[in-house]
Amino acid sequence: MTSPRGSLRRSERSRRAILDATRALVAEHGYAKVGIEAIAARAGVGKQTIYRWWPSKGAVVLDAVRALSENGEGQLALPDTGDLEGDLKQVLRATAAEFADPTFDALIRGLTTELAHDLGLAAAYAEHTAELEEAKRQRLRSGQRAGQLSPDADLDIVLDLLFAPLFRRWLLRTGPLTPDYADTLVEAALRAFAPPEPVTAS
Amino acid sequence: MTSPRGSLRRSERSRRAILDATRALVAEHGYAKVGIEAIAARAGVGKQTIYRWWPSKGAVVLDAVRALSENGEGQLALPDTGDLEGDLKQVLRATAAEFADPTFDALIRGLTTELAHDLGLAAAYAEHTAELEEAKRQRLRSGQRAGQLSPDADLDIVLDLLFAPLFRRWLLRTGPLTPDYADTLVEAALRAFAPPEPVTAS
Amino acid sequence: MTSPRGSLRRSERSRRAILDATRALVAEHGYAKVGIEAIAARAGVGKQTIYRWWPSKGAVVLDAVRALSENGEGQLALPDTGDLEGDLKQVLRATAAEFADPTFDALIRGLTTELAHDLGLAAAYAEHTAELEEAKRQRLRSGQRAGQLSPDADLDIVLDLLFAPLFRRWLLRTGPLTPDYADTLVEAALRAFAPPEPVTAS
Amino acid sequence: MTSPRGSLRRSERSRRAILDATRALVAEHGYAKVGIEAIAARAGVGKQTIYRWWPSKGAVVLDAVRALSENGEGQLALPDTGDLEGDLKQVLRATAAEFADPTFDALIRGLTTELAHDLGLAAAYAEHTAELEEAKRQRLRSGQRAGQLSPDADLDIVLDLLFAPLFRRWLLRTGPLTPDYADTLVEAALRAFAPPEPVTAS
DNA sequence: TTTTAACCGAGACGGTACGTCATGTCTTCTT
DNA sequence: AAGAAGACATGACGTACCGTCTCGGTTAAAA
Structure with missing residues (x-):
């Protein structure tokens, strides 16, 4: 339609x-x-x-x-190779790379600062990103099921830990958005929500 | 003079x-x-x-x-009770509370969105916050020395994990800035950079 | 149209x-x-x-x-009773009277001082007054034909003699714009360009 | 002093x-x-x-x-060769020439338009020119005594006829300030106030 | 000779108007 | 009905001067 x-x-x-x-x-x-x-x-x-x-x-x-x-629609499934850490690193690196494109940067930067002041626009933007957010949450859930993430982990918090530092560094330009940085964030977030050590039979 | x-x-x-x-x-x-x-x-x-x-x-x-x-100058020392987690929770809760003040919110929100577009202003702002940032880093270093944080931890990353989620949630209003949220962030960040388990004599 | x-x-x-x-x-x-x-x-x-x-x-x-x-359009014909001196006195008296109106004085005084500095505006003003100037010249020509003005008279000079003193006295306020003054100017100008004495048969 | x-x-x-x-x-x-x-x-x-x-x-x-x-002070005596017409032509030509100097033109043009609006300034200017005006009147009086001007002539009117056209043409730029124009004005003014024909004994 | 106060240069101040620009509404004519 | 065009009332922009005011510094008169 x-x-x-x-x-x-x-x-x-x-x-x-x-x-x-x-x-x-x-x-x-x-x-x-x-x-x-x-x-x-x-x-x-x-x-x-x-x-x-x-x-x-x-x-x-x-x-x-x-x-x-919307050029290529419906590509919203995130990679799921079974390796949560690897997949997340790929996603964060891709996100960082997007911000490096000047056109995209200019558009999304202006839009973002507008969101901070315009509630209606923020709602519209949320609607636009809802699908992507859900896809991210799905990937985390999948990792959780695979025992790569604590079953207790609040996935929204995990997402915050993963993406907020990237977002802030980009918006305020407080540091470079390197692949290393992306990797570091993924490792830290996964460490914070690592699954409990299996009790090994001694 | x-x-x-x-x-x-x-x-x-x-x-x-x-x-x-x-x-x-x-x-x-x-x-x-x-x-x-x-x-x-x-x-x-x-x-x-x-x-x-x-x-x-x-x-x-x-x-x-x-x-x-600048009303009360030089109050830049962060609390250091010896309890890193407790001290950080206090700081993040205080930060969250600041953002709740409508006057401060309006000022800092406008300023922040301006920073995103004006490099010179961003530099001036960085100068203004440098002291506070350093104080935060100091507190983390002190916790590191006390064995409450991994000696390998990159303190800037720790600060990112602590404050960026708060910042983003505040700026984009994607969630409430409750004390609980502050606590959760502190716990996650410290978990991510927990010191190595001491080898217990069996 | x-x-x-x-x-x-x-x-x-x-x-x-x-x-x-x-x-x-x-x-x-x-x-x-x-x-x-x-x-x-x-x-x-x-x-x-x-x-x-x-x-x-x-x-x-x-x-x-x-x-x-432009309120009453096309009233540009000056009086022509056959008596050049009388007609001119009427015109000069009327001109002097116009200058006495405070609204008109303020408008035309400001405009005039502007004309002195702005060539483009002066040209626009000249266009506006061209018709009136021509009407004045016509009346003089008519008087010339009637033998009330020397056939050799340069009509532009006659107009200068008639109106410039009035203009200057008004602009610089060097004297009152009385009907007498108007009459004096007309008489002087006509004397300066009086037709040659007819040769009387003796 | x-x-x-x-x-x-x-x-x-x-x-x-x-x-x-x-x-x-x-x-x-x-x-x-x-x-x-x-x-x-x-x-x-x-x-x-x-x-x-x-x-x-x-x-x-x-x-x-x-x-x-004030560079050369006291040069206020106008030429008096006994030939009123010649002397006046010299004066008017000199006046026209002054107006041709760009610096003088700019100064006096601005000043003049200011006079039209500022009564106090006009008074101060009048004081400045009083001496010169009187000198002009003196020259006319001298001509009057020499029988080159009607004994009845109102000298202020004569001055108006002589200088106002020049002034107006200069201020409004309605024509060129040629020596010819100066001469024409002198001739016209003197014709207007020519002394009465001496009665010749027949 | 020393004071002392008017004058000086400099330029910040509270204002007013400038002429430009962009807003969001509107009207007109075209498609 | 929607669109291209663009005039309209509104009002902020950043600049330029206005005329007043303070600030030291420097003279030249008075003490």
């Missing part, structure tokens, strides 16, 4: 032009220096067409980000 | 009025809706007096935050 | 409000103390609406003056 | 620097674009030193003009 949302007459052409222009402009000038007028001008679109379909610049950018991820 | 820096004639009166007005306005209306003009008007000051001494709104807010901490 | 010039959508409402506000404010406070912001505020109009259509305050005032004259 | 006016301690050095800077800046950028701050900066003088001795920019410019004329 790929029917148009919200209207029977919405121009797909304009929608794409707006999101493309947004991506390009934010990459070029940074989130803060891009305004609705500039987007409209670059997209060759009337301002009203933007205001009609999005409530704020943040919402446009959110959709621009969404559109990026 | 801490003679006036940068000018021989800067008005202390105006400086304080500006920082006070900034705090009040950001608390009332939120960072984004406060402009230089409003600050100047509320402070009873010409706009140029702000532009003369600060390069951006972010810089003013940074100073407003700085001024908050 | 005098369809809208320069734009398809200019607001006549705003235009009139701006010119009215300009007239009122200049009359109240004098040309120099009136700014674009004040005009916009009084007119209930955005500043940009002024900047969009006029290049300078002087241009706005010029249009405000223009609008005054 | 060239004692300092208004104060026993006024710095002649600063006074000259201010007037020189004023002349230079007005010549370079035009009257309107020169401000007190710029003059002070160029003169290497504190703003207060200007505000202490002059009430307005116009007053400074007036003094700058005054200083120009």
